[in-house]
Amino acid sequence: MTDLSRFQSPWNFLGLPAEATTPERARAWVLPIPYEGTTSYGAGTREGPAAIIAASRQVEWFDREFNTEPALAIGIHTLPPLGLDHRSPEAMVNAIDEAVAGILTGSPAPELLVALGGEHSISGGIARGMVRAGIRDFVTVHVDAHADLREEYEGSRYSHACAARRIAEVSPLFQIGIRNLSAGEEHFRRSTDRVHTVFAEEALADRGWLNDLAAYVRGRTVYLTVDLDGLDPSIMPAVGTPEPGGLSWADIMAVVRVVCREAASLPVCDVVELAPLPGMKGPDFLAAKLVHNIIVQALYQRPSRQH
Ligand SMILES: [Mn+2]
Numbered sequence: 001m002t003d004l005s006r007f008q009s010p011w012n013f014l015g016l017p018a019e020a021t022t023p024e025r026a027r028a029w030v031l032p033i034p035y036e037g038t039t040s041y042g043a044g045t046r047e048g049p050a051a052i053i054a055a056s057r058q059v060e061w062f063d064r065e066f067n068t069e070p071a072l073a074i075g076i077h078t079l080p081p082l083g084l085d086h087r088s089p090e091a092m093v094n095a096i097d098e099a100v101a102g103i104l105t106g107s108p109a110p111e112l113l114v115a116l117g118g119e120h121s122i123s124g125g126i127a128r129g130m131v132r133a134g135i136r137d138f139v140t141v142h143v144d145a146h147a148d149l150r151e152e153y154e155g156s157r158y159s160h161a162c163a164a165r166r167i168a169e170v171s172p173l174f175q176i177g178i179r180n181l182s183a184g185e186e187h188f189r190r191s192t193d194r195v196h197t198v199f200a201e202e203a204l205a206d207r208g209w210l211n212d213l214a215a216y217v218r219g220r221t222v223y224l225t226v227d228l229d230g231l232d233p234s235i236m237p238a239v240g241t242p243e244p245g246g247l248s249w250a251d252i253m254a255v256v257r258v259v260c261r262e263a264a265s266l267p268v269c270d271v272v273e274l275a276p277l278p279g280m281k282g283p284d285f286l287a288a289k290l291v292h293n294i295i296v297q298a299l300y301q302r303p304s305r306q307h
Pocket of ligand 1 (some may be wrong): 116120144146204229230
């Protein structure tokens, strides 16, 4: 008999055994979108999805909170990376819109689709794909250092700097961790009731905003989009635009827990803007563990409180 210990674990998210990864069985699907077309400062987000999957194969399946290996029970299917359209950011966003809608309305379809970026501009296409798939009245929870509320940037309405503005066209937004925005973005933010912002200094001051988040998502369908630069660069330096004063690991996990506890459903989320740094594995591993924890918190049956 072949000694399987000689071989590496399979190239899928978490390196799960084949029987836990079929589309028929897997409740969560991971979609790599290695798109980088409008990045304006540090580059490298095209390497993000592969780095997250590579790091995920080191993430422990055992979850102490549940005293089991939830990912094995949930099942996770890793799709091949989405084909890229480099003609224009708009063409790419349209391709993502169609791909996401196709996945969500297909058979079989995932209960949770997790997109891995790539730059944040992909999220405008994801939100539109949700609408096209017939998901109505969802709200978006948006973790980021940047408001991303520009109408256009460097000649494109589909720049990464416009991601949240495009999402706001189809969904109200709850932003967390913002600490960099332009005068025009601040004007727009104040002029609309579609955007609620928890600035980074408010998020770090106390945890009262978590009650506001809970009320915002309670009973709703939620789209969670995490730009990793929302985290503090001391734990997440592998981003194009590292802004000091961001969220901690405990903060982002609190966001995930509140959303998964209070929302009616979380059909789609994304984790974007990882630009891996050569020789530095911590940020890749953080992103992989975050995705694991989102999937587990969203889909795994909570243990009974009666012992
Ligand atoms: Mn950002």
